[in-house]
Amino acid sequence: MTKKLIVALHGVGSNARDMMSALQPLTSQADVVALDGPEPFHANALGRQWFSVAGITEANRPGRVKAAVPQLLEMLDRVAQDRGVRRDDFVLIGFSQGAIMTLAAIAGGHFHGHAVAIAGRLAAEVASQGQPANLLLVHDRDDPVMPPTLSVEAGAALSRAGHQVHGARTAGVGHGIGETTTSIINRWLAGAKLENAV
Template sequence: MNTPLLAPFASRAVAMLPDKGVPDLLFLLLHGAGADAAQMRPLAQALRAQYPQAAVLALNAPLTVDGGQQWYSLDGCNDDNHAERVTAALPAFIATVRSWAAQWELPWQQVALGGFSQGAVLALEAVQAEAQLAGRVLAFAGAYATPPAQAPHEVSLHILHGQLDPVLPHQDQVTAARRLVQLGADITADVLPDIGHELHPELIERAMHQLRSFLPARMWKEAMQAAKEQKLD
């Protein structure tokens, strides 16, 4: 089911909703700069197939640029001002995430963000800046605007990158992932060969696998503690 919807931070959205009943999960998908929501359709379709009771929304960014939309302006953007531009875009984006979750009364743990390129930057930085915004992030061909100083609280991060990406080199994301592991984050990082800066089917397939199989460390700890207490009883 595809229906145009409106949100505070998006002019329109590509929506895939459950055939019946209320959504039990929400995936918000964020395209790259110069594209639009249609870019995220392959990921939306994969999520729809794996989670038929989820609401999957691919949003359009609010700013117009030649050929498409962008989440924050790249005109004159450089290493010195990039982080500032991302930070300035976050409040409106965070409000949009909460607005969509409230539409179906979903708790933040049942919200996931999936972004490509600039959309991945925004998703990664949003959960760093705002606690209890989303439970998972799928970051395709993205990067951190600011090196992470702490692990996001109870968020599972899935980094997916092509080894041949000439736009946002995978080495930066590998470094960030290693740092987040040291900080105690629940994170996976997949770098696949022969893939450039693209939302490649193999990356999407790997993301679906991680969503199915990844168990956060905190859940292991809770299970072990429960087993220990049961043994003591």
């Protein structure tokens, strides 16, 4: 059986290497490719970001996300071309700011495959479109950075638009990717039914 291909998007200030390390438990059933965000992170020489968080507000976040989506799609298409697959054939996994970008790609109708958003929020308009994505939202109950209600809101909005949304909560992970997180994702990738607990 051919392994799934995961394309992973890290959080702000992190990088592809760190994301690869965090998702190592998924490599038993998938090939994992992690991408570096296109912009340097101002507070960390080794960190990258998908869009600038300097002076970020609730009002200007959607505009920054929208401006970042085309470059993300170009990066995804390069991976798809290199691997000889379609963009929608791989599993898109994003954490934190990477999850924001994952949800934006789905909301805009740019990605229709399987996706996982870990500790994310929806900061993009949701387009009505006929081809749904299959989305897993994972959020820790005690996340001090992204309240879990943000995943609830994202799931509700995307579900109304016709996407297949599944949810799971972790405990004790905080704002990060823990063993429980990857265990849930592995079960979901293997086809296990998860309780909608986000």
